Amino acid sequence: MRTLSSSEKGETPVSLTRRDFTRLAAMSALTAATSGATVLGAPSAALAANTAYVFAYFTETPNQSGANYGLHLAVSTDGLNWRPLNQNNPVVTPTAGTLGLRDPFVLRKQDGTFVVLATDLNGTDFGQNNQYLHVWDSVDLRSFTGYRRVRMHGLATHTWAPTAFWVASRNQYAIVYSANNGTDVFMVNYTSDFRTVSANEVYFSPGFGVLDGDVVVDGSTFYLYFKNLSNGLVYGARSSTGAANSYTTYTSGLRQGSQMEAPLLIKNNSGNEWRLWGDSFSPVNNDYYAWTTSNVGANSWTALNQRDFTPPLNAKHGSIVGITGAEYDGLVTRWGLPNWVRLKSYNLPDRYVRHADNIGRIDPYPFDPYQDQLWRMVAGLADSAGVSFESVNYPGRYLRHSNYAVRLDANDGTATFRADATFTRVAGLGNSAWSSFRSYNFPDRYLRHFNYLLRIDPLSSSSSTTDREDATFRVS
Structure with missing residues (x-):
C-alpha cells in the first residue's frame, strides 16, 4: 500500500461497494x-x-x-x-x-x-x-x-x-x-x-x-x-x-x-x-x-x-x-422536493411544455433558458379545485388560453383571465396513468399541442388516438 505524503494527508481515497x-x-x-x-x-x-x-x-x-x-x-x-x-x-x-x-x-x-x-x-x-x-x-x-x-x-x-x-x-x-x-x-x-x-x-x-x-x-x-x-x-x-x-x-x-x-x-x-x-x-x-x-x-x-x-x-x-x-x-x-413541476408530452416524450416569446409550446429538452419549462402548479385562479400554471422565471404570469391559443400572460385580475388560466386535472386521455387538463370555462376543450404549439380543442372519447395523446402529459 502507498502511504500518502504529508502534503496529501487529509486528501484520502474513497471506498465503495457497488449498486447492487x-x-x-x-x-x-x-x-x-x-x-x-x-x-x-x-x-x-x-x-x-x-x-x-x-x-x-x-x-x-x-x-x-x-x-x-x-x-x-x-x-x-x-x-x-x-x-x-x-x-x-x-x-x-x-x-x-x-x-x-x-x-x-x-x-x-x-x-x-x-x-x-x-x-x-x-x-x-x-x-x-x-x-x-x-x-x-x-x-x-x-x-x-x-x-x-x-x-x-x-x-x-x-x-x-x-x-x-x-x-x-x-x-x-x-x-x-x-x-x-x-x-x-x-x-x-x-x-x-x-x-x-x-x-x-x-x-x-x-x-x-x-x-x-x-x-x-x-x-x-x-x-x-x-x-x-x-x-x-x-x-x-x-x-x-x-x-x-x-x-x-x-x-x-x-x-x-x-x-x-x-x-x-x-x-x-x-x-x-x-x-x-x-x-x-x-x-x-x-x-x-x-x-x-x-x-x-x-x-x-x-x-x-x-x-x-x-x-x-x-x-x-x-x-x-x-x-x-x-x-x-x-x-x-x-x-425537500421541488416547488415546481414540468409537463412532459406523452407522444413526443423528448418535449416539454414551455413558454417562448409568451407563446405556449412544447420543445425538445434540453434548451435554454431551461427555466421556461418550470411551472408552479397552484390552486386554480377561478376555482381552487382546479389548477393554474404560474411561470417560475416570470412570476405573476400564467398559461392561459386566448382565442383557443395558449399564451403566457400577466394576471390582470379580471374574472375572464382567472377563468382562462384555470384547468381541471383529469386522468390522461391517452394514458390514464398520465394527466390531461380540461379548460375551466370551455369544459369540452382540453390543453393539447398541435404543430408543437399549445391550444385548447374539443376532445372526447371518440376523438382520434393522436388527438387524445396530444392532450396527455406527465407532471414531474
Whole structure:
C-alpha cells in the first residue's frame, strides 16, 4: 500500500461497494440466518430492503446557464422518474482543488454508510491534468463529512469518472477511473481503509481508447460497461475474477442519439431487471437514454421509450444507488422536493411544455433558458379545485388560453383571465396513468399541442388516438 505524503494527508481515497447493495445485504442476512453466526462487516441496513433510489449528478445546459459543478441529488421510487432535491441546487460543493466536480459516484460501503467519489474538475477544461478525486463520507446523504482529495497516481494526465466496487477475494475495494498513459485506459487502485491506496495499475486496455467505465458485481461475475472512443459506442465486458486485464467484451455496441458516454449499470431493487443508462455526449443533445434487460449477461438490451423515464433536470454523468424507504423519507425531509413541476408530452416524450416569446409550446429538452419549462402548479385562479400554471422565471404570469391559443400572460385580475388560466386535472386521455387538463370555462376543450404549439380543442372519447395523446402529459 502507498502511504500518502504529508502534503496529501487529509486528501484520502474513497471506498465503495457497488449498486447492487440489496443483493449483498440479502446474502449477508441469509448467511446469518442459516449459520446462526454474526456476519462481520455486513451492511447495517441488511434487514431493511431497498425500495427507492437516489441519483447523484452535476448539471449543464446548452449555453451553460444551468451549469453547476456541485453534488446534486434526485430521488425516485421506481428508478425511472426522478425528482430533484434541494430545488436542484447542490447539496455539497468541493472546497479544494478546482472547487468543482463532475461524474459523482455514490455508493454504500460495507458498514452500510455512504461515500461520494467525484472527478476534480470545475467546468469543461478537459485539457488540464489532475491526479486527484474528491471524497466525502455520509451516513445517510443528509450531511457530508470528512471532505478530502485523494491522489490516485503521479501521471501527467486526468483522473476522470470514478467507479468502485468490493473485491471479496482481496477484502478490499477497487477504485477504477479513466486516465491516459499514452492511450486512454482504465486505471485501478485498491484500498481497505480509504486513507491509503495501492499504487495505480492499468485495469482495462483493450487496444483502443476507452472512457467512463462502470463496474457492477453480480454473484461471481464482474460486469464492466464502457465507451469505446474509436466508434462512440457503449460496450459491456465481463470477468469471473475482477482482476486487472481479465475482462472479455461480450456485447455488441449500443447507442441512442448521436453519441453516448457515461454508461451507468444498475440492478433494480426487486432484482428482476437490469437497467443501463447512457449520457449524451453534449448538453446540446438529450441528456439521458436508457435500456433494460432481464439477463445482464445475454447481450439482449432493449431501448426504453423516453416516455418511460424522466431524468433529473439538467443532469449529467451521474450514479444511482438503492435506498430504503426510511432513507428516502429522510432525504425528502432534509432537502425537500421541488416547488415546481414540468409537463412532459406523452407522444413526443423528448418535449416539454414551455413558454417562448409568451407563446405556449412544447420543445425538445434540453434548451435554454431551461427555466421556461418550470411551472408552479397552484390552486386554480377561478376555482381552487382546479389548477393554474404560474411561470417560475416570470412570476405573476400564467398559461392561459386566448382565442383557443395558449399564451403566457400577466394576471390582470379580471374574472375572464382567472377563468382562462384555470384547468381541471383529469386522468390522461391517452394514458390514464398520465394527466390531461380540461379548460375551466370551455369544459369540452382540453390543453393539447398541435404543430408543437399549445391550444385548447374539443376532445372526447371518440376523438382520434393522436388527438387524445396530444392532450396527455406527465407532471414531474
